[in-house]
Amino acid sequence: MSPNPAPSLLDRLRRGEAARDLGFLVVLLAAAAWIAVPALSGDGTTLAGTQTAAVVVAVAVAAAGLNLLSGHARLISLGQGAFFAIGAYVSAYLSVDSALHPLVAIVVALVVTAAFGGLLALCTMRLRGPAFAMVTLVVAILTERVLAEWAPLGRLSGYPNTLDHGSGLMPPIEIFGTSLEPPLFAGTEATVVVAILVVAVVALVGYRNVARSPWGRSLHAIGTSEHLAAHLGVNVFGRKVAVMALASTYGALGGVFYAQVFAHLQPESFTMLLSITMILAVILGGAGTVAGPLVGAVIIVLLQRTDVLTPLVDLQRQVSDTWYLSTPGLIGVLLVLTLAFLPQGIVGGLGELAHRLPGRAAPAAAPAAAPQAAAASATASSPAPDGDDVLLAVRGVSKSFGGIKAVQAAELVVRRGTIHAVIGPNGAGKTTVANLVTGVYGIDSGEITFDGRRIDGRRTHAIVRAGVARTFQTPLLFTHASATENVLAGFPDTGRLPLVRAWLKDPGQYRRTRELQDRAAALLELVGLGGDGHVEAGSLPYGKQRALEIARALASDPRLLILDEPAAGLNTAETAELGRLMLTLRAQGLAMVVVEHHMDLVTQVSDEVTCMESGAVLAHGTAAEVLAEPAVVEAYLGVEMEETA
Numbered sequence: 001m002s003p004n005p006a007p008s009l010l011d012r013l014r015r016g017e018a019a020r021d022l023g024f025l026v027v028l029l030a031a032a033a034w035i036a037v038p039a040l041s042g043d044g045t046t047l048a049g050t051q052t053a054a055v056v057v058a059v060a061v062a063a064a065g066l067n068l069l070s071g072h073a074r075l076i077s078l079g080q081g082a083f084f085a086i087g088a089y090v091s092a093y094l095s096v097d098s099a100l101h102p103l104v105a106i107v108v109a110l111v112v113t114a115a116f117g118g119l120l121a122l123c124t125m126r127l128r129g130p131a132f133a134m135v136t137l138v139v140a141i142l143t144e145r146v147l148a149e150w151a152p153l154g155r156l157s158g159y160p161n162t163l164d165h166g167s168g169l170m171p172p173i174e175i176f177g178t179s180l181e182p183p184l185f186a187g188t189e190a191t192v193v194v195a196i197l198v199v200a201v202v203a204l205v206g207y208r209n210v211a212r213s214p215w216g217r218s219l220h221a222i223g224t225s226e227h228l229a230a231h232l233g234v235n236v237f238g239r240k241v242a243v244m245a246l247a248s249t250y251g252a253l254g255g256v257f258y259a260q261v262f263a264h265l266q267p268e269s270f271t272m273l274l275s276i277t278m279i280l281a282v283i284l285g286g287a288g289t290v291a292g293p294l295v296g297a298v299i300i301v302l303l304q305r306t307d308v309l310t311p312l313v314d315l316q317r318q319v320s321d322t323w324y325l326s327t328p329g330l331i332g333v334l335l336v337l338t339l340a341f342l343p344q345g346i347v348g349g350l351g352e353l354a355h356r357l358p359g360r361a362a363p364a365a366a367p368a369a370a371p372q373a374a375a376a377s378a379t380a381s382s383p384a385p386d387g388d389d390v391l392l393a394v395r396g397v398s399k400s401f402g403g404i405k406a407v408q409a410a411e412l413v414v415r416r417g418t419i420h421a422v423i424g425p426n427g428a429g430k431t432t433v434a435n436l437v438t439g440v441y442g443i444d445s446g447e448i449t450f451d452g453r454r455i456d457g458r459r460t461h462a463i464v465r466a467g468v469a470r471t472f473q474t475p476l477l478f479t480h481a482s483a484t485e486n487v488l489a490g491f492p493d494t495g496r497l498p499l500v501r502a503w504l505k506d507p508g509q510y511r512r513t514r515e516l517q518d519r520a521a522a523l524l525e526l527v528g529l530g531g532d533g534h535v536e537a538g539s540l541p542y543g544k545q546r547a548l549e550i551a552r553a554l555a556s557d558p559r560l561l562i563l564d565e566p567a568a569g570l571n572t573a574e575t576a577e578l579g580r581l582m583l584t585l586r587a588q589g590l591a592m593v594v595v596e597h598h599m600d601l602v603t604q605v606s607d608e609v610t611c612m613e614s615g616a617v618l619a620h621g622t623a624a625e626v627l628a629e630p631a632v633v634e635a636y637l638g639v640e641m642e643e644t645a
C-alpha cells in the first residue's frame with residue numbers, strides 16, 4: 001500500500017484531530033494568560049491568588065502523570081507526592097548556595113526522579129494488585145520522614161539555619177540576564193510564574209499527546225488485561241517501567257514548580273496528604289480521561305487553599321465544638337461521595353452523559369479503503385524462504401501444570417496459506433497449545449518454530465511482532481471503547497511507537513492516525529461491522545464481538561492467525577459468515593489455526609485437522625480422514641453425540 005499523501009491543514013481540521021488539539025492548546029493558553037496577567041502586575045493584593053494558581057498548575061502536572069500510571073494503566077500509586085517532593089528538594093538543594101545553576105539543578109532533579117521511579121518499577125512491577133500500591137505508600141511515608149528528620153534539608157526551610165549555615169530563600173533563576181522572581185513580594189513582577197506556565201503548557205500538551213496516542217492505548221490495554229496487552233505486541237514489563245518513570249518525572253516537575261513559587265521548602269507541605277490530594281484530583285476529575293486530573297486539581301487545590309469549605313466546617317462545629325473534621329477531613333468525605341455517586345469522576349461522568357444524549361451524532365466514519373485492499377495488507381507475508389511451505393511447527397512439545405499433563409509430545413504443522421483445525425474433547429489441551437505458541441507459558445520440552453525460527457522461550461509480544469495474532473476463547477475487548485478504538489489497538493503502533501514520538505506528536509503522527517483510521521474502517525467492513533465503528537464494543541451482540549476480535553487481530557498484519565473457538569456462541573448464520581470470512585482470508589494468503597468444536601465449520605474450512613485427546617495427538621489428516629478415525633469418533637464425537645443425545 002502506498003503511503004497516504006500528507007493531509008492539508010484544512011483536511012486535518014475537517015477530520016477534527018488537529019482542531020481538537022488546537023482547542024486544547026487554546027484553553028491552556030487562555031488559562032495561562034489569566035494567571036500570568038495578575039502575576040506580572042506586581043500588585044501585592046494578587047500574590048495569594050497567584051500562589052494558589054501556581055499550586056493548581058503544579059498539582060495538575062503531577063496529577064496528569066499519575067493519571068497515565070493509575071488511571072490508564074491502573075497501576076495504583078499512593079506515592080506521587082513523594083516524587084513531587086523529591087523533584088522539589090533535589091532541585092532546591094542543588095541550587096541553594098549556587099552549587100549548580102538552577103536550570104541544571106532542575107534537569108538533574110527530573111532525571112534523578114525519573115531514574116528513581118524507573119528503578120522502583122523495575123524492582124516492583126512483577127508484583128500484582130495491591131502490592132505495588134503498598135510499595136508506593138511506603139515510599140511516600142519514608143520520603144515524608146526523611147524530609148522531616150534529615151538536618152541538611154533544613155537549609156531549604158526559608159529561615160537562616162544555624163545547623164547548616166542555610167541562608168533562607170533559594171536564589172531565583174537567572175536566564176538571559178533576567179531574574180525569574182517568585183510571587184512572594186509586593187511590587188515585584190512574578191516572572192517565574194510565566195516560565196512555569198510555559199513549561200506546564202508544553203508538559204500538558206505532551207501528556208495529552210501520549211494519552212491519546214497508541215502509547216496511551218497500550219496503557220489502557222495493560223489496565224484492562226496484561227495478557228491482552230502482550231498479545232497486542234506490547235512489552236508489558238518495559239512499558240510499565242516506562243510509564244512509572246514518566247509519571248515520576250511529571251510528579252517531579254510539579255515539585256520543581258512548587259519550589260520555584262515559594263523559594264523555600266518545609267516538610268509539612270509534603271506529607272501523605274499531598275499524595276492523597278493527587279489521587280483525589282485524578283479520581284474526582286475522572287481517572288483515565290485526559291482532562292480529568294486537570295479539572296480535579298483545580299477543584300481540590302481551591303478547596304484546600306481557599307475558605308470555600310469554612311461554612312461547612314462551622315456548620316459541623318455546631319454539632320460539636322470539641323472536634324471537627326477540618327478541610328482534609330471534608331475532602332476525604334468528598335472522595336467517598338465521588339466514589340459512591342460519580343465513580344467515573346466529573347469528566348468521565350460528563351462524557352458518559354454526552355454519550356447517552358439522544359440524537360448524538362455518530363462520529364463521521366473515515367472513508368473506507370476497499371476491504372480487499374485492507375485485508376491484503378493485513379495478510380501480506382514475506383516470501384517463503386527456500387520454498388519451505390511450513391509456517392508453524394510444533395514438534396514434540398509437552399507441558400505440565402503440576403501433576404496435570406496438559407500437552408504431551410504434541411505435533412502440529414501449519415503450512416502457509418492453509419487452515420489447520422485443532423479439535424478434541426474438553427480438556428484435550430487445545431487452548432494450551434495455542435498458549436504455548438504465543439508464549440503465554442514456556443514449554444517443558446520439544447520445540448516450536450515460526451517461519452523457520454525458534455519461538456519457544458520468546459515472550460508473547462515478541463512472538464506477536466514476528467507475525468502471530470490470536471483471538472481468545474472468551475472475547476477480550478475494551479468493552480467501554482468503540483469498535484474502531486478496539487481495532488486501532490491492534491495495529492503494531494500500540495506496542496512499537498516510541499514514547500518520545502508519542503509525546504511530541506510530530507506531523508507524521510497525524511498522517512499515521514488517518515491511515516490507521518482508514519485501515520480500521522476497512523477491517524471492520526471486512527468482518528461485517530462496517531456500520532458499527534462508533535458503537536461501544538461491550539454493547540455489540542456476542543457474534544459481532546467475536547468478529548471485532550478478528551478485525552483487531554488482523555490489524556497487526558499477521559502471517560498466522562490463531563482463532564480459539566471462534567464459533568462458540570454464534571448462531572447458524574453467524575457461523576456461516578465466519579466460515580466465509582476465513583475462506584476469504586485464506587484466499588489472500590493468511591494461515592490459520594482454528595481451535596473448534598463446531599464440526600460443520602471445521603469440515604467447511606480446514607485443509608488439515610489435528611485431533612487431540614488428554615494432551616496428545618490422536619489423529620491427523622484431512623477433515624474427512626480424521627473424522628472417520630474410530631478413535632476420534634470414540635474419544636470426541638462419541639462424547640459429543642452422547643451429550644447431545
Ligand SMILES: Nc1ncnc2c1ncn2[C@@H]1O[C@H](COP(=O)(O)OP(=O)(O)OP(=O)(O)O)[C@@H](O)[C@H]1O
Pocket residue numbers: 401404405406424425426427428429430431432433473
Ligand atoms: N494455567 C493452567 N494451570 C493449571 N492447569 C491448566 C492450566 N491451563 C490448562 N490447564 C489444564 O490443562 C488441561 C488442558 O486444558 P485446555 O484448556 O488446553 O483444554 P482444551 O482442549 O482447550 O479444552 P476446552 O475445549 O474445554 O477449551 C486441562 O486439564 C486444564 O485444566
